[in-house]
Amino acid sequence: MLTRKTRLVLATLTGALLAMACGGDGYGTTAPPPPPSTVAATPSLTFTPRTLPVNVGETVTFAFGSVPHNVFFTQQAGAPADIAGNNANVSIARTFATAGTYAYTCHIHPSMQGTVVVR
Numbered sequence: 001m002l003t004r005k006t007r008l009v010l011a012t013l014t015g016a017l018l019a020m021a022c023g024g025d026g027y028g029t030t031a032p033p034p035p036p037s038t039v040a041a042t043p044s045l046t047f048t049p050r051t052l053p054v055n056v057g058e059t060v061t062f063a064f065g066s067v068p069h070n071v072f073f074t075q076q077a078g079a080p081a082d083i084a085g086n087n088a089n090v091s092i093a094r095t096f097a098t099a100g101t102y103a104y105t106c107h108i109h110p111s112m113q114g115t116v117v118v119r
């Protein structure tokens with residue numbers, strides 16, 4: 001048999017645990033936002049967004065979907081290394097260390113073009 005005091009303590013503890021479980025701590029309630037500096041190379045043959053502004057020193061992730069693509073930058077000082085080959089279902093990052101406007105294209109699908117604007 002539980003004493004009246006023991007029952008009171010148990011009730012209080014249960015209430016505290018429920019409050020913690022339901023408390024609005026901000027975690028796990030919403031999906032995390034997508035990384036801000038990501039370019040999706042899509043199966044519909046687009047780079048999305050087509051123009052991506054970033055800050056100097058920022059890293060851009062090129063997220064390749066189910067259709068293979070690559071990324072070749074217009075040759076200019078400060079442009080990062082190309083992403084050659086056939087890239088599917090993989091994400092590859094490039095860091096932009098120098099301010100400028102960097103155009104790129106997919107050599108498999110020449111109509112696919114994008115620009116990273118580094119400020």
Ligand SMILES: [Cu+2]
Nearest residue numbers: 069106108109
């Ligand atoms: Cu492509």
